[in-house]
Amino acid sequence: MFSKFRLIPALVALAFLISSCGSNAPKEARFIPKDASAVLVVDPKNMEEKLEKSGISMDTLINRLFKRNGMDTTEKSMFQSIKDSAGMDWTNKVFLFALQNGNANTGKSTAVNLIMGLKSGSDFEAFLKRQSGLGTKQVEKEKDYSFLVTSSESMIAWDDHNVIGTFYQNEVKPYYDTVAMKFVVPEKGNTDSAMRAEVKRYFTQKKDASLASVDAFSKMFKTNADGYAFASTNSYLNVLSAMPLQLPKLEELVKDNYMAATLSFEEGKIVATTTTFTNPFVSNLLKRYAGPTVNLSLLEHYPSENINMIMMASFNPAIFGGILKELEVEGVVNSFMDKTGFSAQDLYKTLKGDIAVVVSDLGMPGKEIGVKNDSTISVSRNPIGKMIFIAPVGDTASFAKIMTKAVELGYFSKQGNTYKISSKIPSLGLYMHADEKNLIVASDSLTYLQYVSNKSKAVVGNDALNLFKGKSTVAYFDIANTIKGFMNSTGSNYQNSMSSAKNILKDVIATTDNFEDGAIKGKMEIRLNNEKQNSLATLTGLFTDIAVDMRMAAKKESEQSMFPAGVPAIIRTN
Structure with missing residues (x-):
C-alpha cells in the first residue's frame, strides 16, 4: 500500500518534466514556414485586460478613436461589424509574418501574411459574402481550408480555427541581352497560381518545416508578454546563393541565427527584451573576441x-580579422589591398x-x-x-598609414600631427580633428x-x-x-x-x-511621464489624437483638391 504512495512524487516529477520540455509554441506556429524572415505577434487578450484594469473598455476605446467624426459612421460601423459578427476569436494571438523567395539576380517574390483566430469558420465565410466590395468573387474549397482571391495580389484563406490574409508580390529583374544589345524585362510569372501555392504550403506543411519546430521561437512564449517578435537570418541564404563570388564559409556564418523579443506594457514604461541566439560558427567568434x-x-x-x-x-x-580568417578570405582581401600600402589588419587596428x-x-x-x-x-x-x-x-602606426594615404588622395590635410578635412572636399558644415x-x-x-x-x-x-x-x-x-x-x-x-x-x-x-551563455541579450525601455498608470492605457490618449489628426488631414486634403493647382500666393513649407 505505502509502496504505491511512494510512486506519487516520482509521477508528479515526471509529469512536470514532460510538461516543461513540451513545446511552448502557439498552435498558429504550424502555419509559419521556417524560412520566414520576420514574425510579429500581438496578444489582444492580455492588452484588453490591462486596459480594463485601467477603466478602459474596448467600446470606450473605439468611441475615442472615432470621436469628432460623427458625420462619417461607415468606418466605425465596419469596425464594429468585424469585432462582433465576423466569427473572430479576439482571445487568440495575432501573427504577422513575411517571407521572401528568389534573389536579386533572378527576381523575387514577397509574401506578407496576417493570421487571426476564428470562433467559427462558417460565420467568417458568411461575413465575407455580405461584403458588397467583394462583388462576384467566389469562395473556393481545398481539402483543409477555404479561400477567396480578393485581387491579383491578395487572398484570404481559413479553416475552422484560423484565417490567413495574404498580400503577395512577384518582382522580376531586367537582364541584358548580349545578342540584341539591349535590356530585356522578363514577363511576370503567374502571380495568382504562385500565391495560391504559397498559401497552400501554410496549411499543408509538416511540423518540421514550420517555426513550431524551432526551439528559439517556442522558448519565446515561455514569457508572458503583450507582444513578441522573431527574426531569422535563414531568409538571406537565397541571396547568398546568387552572389557572383561564393565565399567558402559564408553560409555557415549566416544560417540559423535567430532573434527573439518580447514586449510588455508596464506601469510608466514599455519594456522590450531581446535575445539573439547565434549558431556555433558565430558563437565561437564572439567567445574568442569578447x-x-x-x-x-x-x-x-x-x-x-x-x-x-x-x-x-x-x-x-580583432573580431574583423577573425571573421576574415574563418571565412578563409584574409589572403584574398590582403592581396586586393596591396596597392593601398596597408593591410586589412591595419584597417581594423586603426580604432x-x-x-x-x-x-x-x-x-x-x-x-x-x-x-x-x-x-x-x-x-x-x-x-x-x-x-x-x-x-x-587604436594602433598609432596603422592609423598613420591610413591617414597618410587619405592625405595623398586629397581627402584630408595634415597640419603638424593633426589631420583635418581637406578644403577640396565638401565637409557638409562639419568640423574634423584627428590625431594619434x-x-x-x-x-x-x-x-x-x-x-x-x-x-x-x-x-x-x-x-x-x-x-x-x-x-x-x-x-x-x-x-x-x-x-x-x-x-x-x-x-x-x-x-x-x-x-x-x-x-x-x-x-x-x-x-x-x-555575448554570454550562447546568446546576446538586450533591453529597451520607452519611458512615459506618468509613472503610475499602465503605459497602454496612457497611450490610448495619443492613439486617439493621431486618429483624429489623420482624419482631419484627409478632410483638409480633400477640400484642397477642390481648388485648381497653381493658385498664386500659396505658401508652401519646404
Whole structure:
C-alpha cells in the first residue's frame, strides 16, 4: 500500500518534466514556414485586460478613436461589424509574418501574411459574402481550408480555427541581352497560381518545416508578454546563393541565427527584451573576441544640458580579422589591398573599439522666405543642433598609414600631427580633428573646442547612466525635448498628436550585453511621464489624437483638391 504512495512524487516529477520540455509554441506556429524572415505577434487578450484594469473598455476605446467624426459612421460601423459578427476569436494571438523567395539576380517574390483566430469558420465565410466590395468573387474549397482571391495580389484563406490574409508580390529583374544589345524585362510569372501555392504550403506543411519546430521561437512564449517578435537570418541564404563570388564559409556564418523579443506594457514604461541566439560558427567568434563595455568617459564632458540622443558601442576590433580568417578570405582581401600600402589588419587596428555619438540642442531656426519663378512663396527651415562623434585611436602606426594615404588622395590635410578635412572636399558644415589619440567629428569648431576643454559637464540622468554601465552598446533618445524643439516651427497637420506625444512620452533607453551563455541579450525601455498608470492605457490618449489628426488631414486634403493647382500666393513649407 505505502509502496504505491511512494510512486506519487516520482509521477508528479515526471509529469512536470514532460510538461516543461513540451513545446511552448502557439498552435498558429504550424502555419509559419521556417524560412520566414520576420514574425510579429500581438496578444489582444492580455492588452484588453490591462486596459480594463485601467477603466478602459474596448467600446470606450473605439468611441475615442472615432470621436469628432460623427458625420462619417461607415468606418466605425465596419469596425464594429468585424469585432462582433465576423466569427473572430479576439482571445487568440495575432501573427504577422513575411517571407521572401528568389534573389536579386533572378527576381523575387514577397509574401506578407496576417493570421487571426476564428470562433467559427462558417460565420467568417458568411461575413465575407455580405461584403458588397467583394462583388462576384467566389469562395473556393481545398481539402483543409477555404479561400477567396480578393485581387491579383491578395487572398484570404481559413479553416475552422484560423484565417490567413495574404498580400503577395512577384518582382522580376531586367537582364541584358548580349545578342540584341539591349535590356530585356522578363514577363511576370503567374502571380495568382504562385500565391495560391504559397498559401497552400501554410496549411499543408509538416511540423518540421514550420517555426513550431524551432526551439528559439517556442522558448519565446515561455514569457508572458503583450507582444513578441522573431527574426531569422535563414531568409538571406537565397541571396547568398546568387552572389557572383561564393565565399567558402559564408553560409555557415549566416544560417540559423535567430532573434527573439518580447514586449510588455508596464506601469510608466514599455519594456522590450531581446535575445539573439547565434549558431556555433558565430558563437565561437564572439567567445574568442569578447568585447569590452562602453566607455562612459567619452560622454562625460559633452558641452550641453539639452542632450537629444546618445549612441555608444564598444567592441574588440580583432573580431574583423577573425571573421576574415574563418571565412578563409584574409589572403584574398590582403592581396586586393596591396596597392593601398596597408593591410586589412591595419584597417581594423586603426580604432580602439570605442565609439560615441552625441546630439543635442536640436530645433528649428527662423524662417527664410523666398519667391520662386512661378510666383509662389517658399518658406524654408533647416534644423540646427550640436553633435560630437568620437572614436579613440587604436594602433598609432596603422592609423598613420591610413591617414597618410587619405592625405595623398586629397581627402584630408595634415597640419603638424593633426589631420583635418581637406578644403577640396565638401565637409557638409562639419568640423574634423584627428590625431594619434582620437578621431573627432563635430558639428562645428566651437562645439569641438568646448568638448576637448574638459570643462563642460553633460547632463544625463543618473537612472540612464546606471543602465549604461557594463553594456556593449547603448542608445538614448529624449523624445519630449526633441519634439519640443520642432513642434512650433512647422505647419504640420499633426499638432495635436505632437503635443500629446510631448506630454506623454519621456525618453527611450536601449542596451545590449556582451555575448554570454550562447546568446546576446538586450533591453529597451520607452519611458512615459506618468509613472503610475499602465503605459497602454496612457497611450490610448495619443492613439486617439493621431486618429483624429489623420482624419482631419484627409478632410483638409480633400477640400484642397477642390481648388485648381497653381493658385498664386500659396505658401508652401519646404
